[in-house]
Amino acid sequence: MNDASVQATASDAASCKLSASRLGYWIDPFASMFSSFHRKMPLINRGYYARVRSIELLLHRFLGTNSNAKQVIVLGAGQDTMFFRLKTMHPELLKDTLYVEMDFPMITKSKVRLCRRHKAVAECIGEVETNEIEMKAQGYALAAADLRELSTVQEKLTWAGIDPTIPTLVLSECVLCYMEPEYSQPLIDWFGSAFTDCAIIVYEQIRPHDAFGQTMVENISLRGCDLKSIHAYPEPEDQHKRFAASGFGHVECWDMNRVYYEYLPLDERRQKEHLELFDELEEYHMLQGHYCLVVAVKNATSLYMSALEL
Numbered sequence: 001m002n003d004a005s006v007q008a009t010a011s012d013a014a015s016c017k018l019s020a021s022r023l024g025y026w027i028d029p030f031a032s033m034f035s036s037f038h039r040k041m042p043l044i045n046r047g048y049y050a051r052v053r054s055i056e057l058l059l060h061r062f063l064g065t066n067s068n069a070k071q072v073i074v075l076g077a078g079q080d081t082m083f084f085r086l087k088t089m090h091p092e093l094l095k096d097t098l099y100v101e102m103d104f105p106m107i108t109k110s111k112v113r114l115c116r117r118h119k120a121v122a123e124c125i126g127e128v129e130t131n132e133i134e135m136k137a138q139g140y141a142l143a144a145a146d147l148r149e150l151s152t153v154q155e156k157l158t159w160a161g162i163d164p165t166i167p168t169l170v171l172s173e174c175v176l177c178y179m180e181p182e183y184s185q186p187l188i189d190w191f192g193s194a195f196t197d198c199a200i201i202v203y204e205q206i207r208p209h210d211a212f213g214q215t216m217v218e219n220i221s222l223r224g225c226d227l228k229s230i231h232a233y234p235e236p237e238d239q240h241k242r243f244a245a246s247g248f249g250h251v252e253c254w255d256m257n258r259v260y261y262e263y264l265p266l267d268e269r270r271q272k273e274h275l276e277l278f279d280e281l282e283e284y285h286m287l288q289g290h291y292c293l294v295v296a297v298k299n300a301t302s303l304y305m306s307a308l309e310l
């Protein structure tokens, strides 16, 4: 697999998030600081709305539960701005929370640069200990690691202050799918074994074939990258087995059509559906059927189960 193509997906995602947020699908004052604006097709904007909003709802539910300290670990965070949005719009949710983002050094380096360049972001992070590629502040860290190197991931999470006995939410938004199962599985296994109270949210591609049995290669978020991971977990049931095998006792996997129609709040969804002229409903359903949202919870107290159940 070509690491440069995989890394380039970080700016694709940032650009799509800027397009959708600027059109009003959600509010993000930081998106324009991490990407330049190119308006995307309505199909893409609506897909990103479903992706970002469903993850955000789950994250808010986790952060809003009534326990003390919490941790969020974002794998392959790219140029995502969720932490800055939370910090400025919902600071109460980040109380006693350590939020750690990880990505390749090349990506974290560019994020460090952009965070320093934009005053609004720098103010949001506060006093920071930083070098060219990493940052650590009160309640936030940006760590550089290749997620395929488990010992580096472990070392960086320790550096960031992660404590495996504290309730932890791990987020992988279009990330594990770029890794061969021989690398992603040990990582999931480790979260499943080392962390006492742990939940994982995964958003990624499934069903690599179309109705004619052809492999979908022309997919905007894959950039021609290797599809091995998707072939290893082609259906929701395979995703289920993948996390159950790592000790996650409660696993839900929904395709994004189900998430869109059954999970997103109806009134809000209807309002967003009026933002743009939309002629591509059939294509939208087809595309959304190739993405899923997984919520896997390990040894969760009833508190976490009720917080994260779809």
Ligand code: SAM
Residues within 6 Å of the ligand: 006, 007, 008, 009, 010, 013, 014, 075, 076, 077, 078, 079, 080, 102, 103, 104, 107, 145, 146, 147, 148, 172, 173, 174, 175, 178, 179, 221
């Ligand atoms: N999660 C972000 C978002 O949704 O905006 C970025 C998604 S982008 C499609 C995939 C991200 O995963 C990229 O930033 C890429 O660098 C990162 N990634 C993929 N494989 C990785 C690996 N082995 N180690 C570290 N980061 C990785």
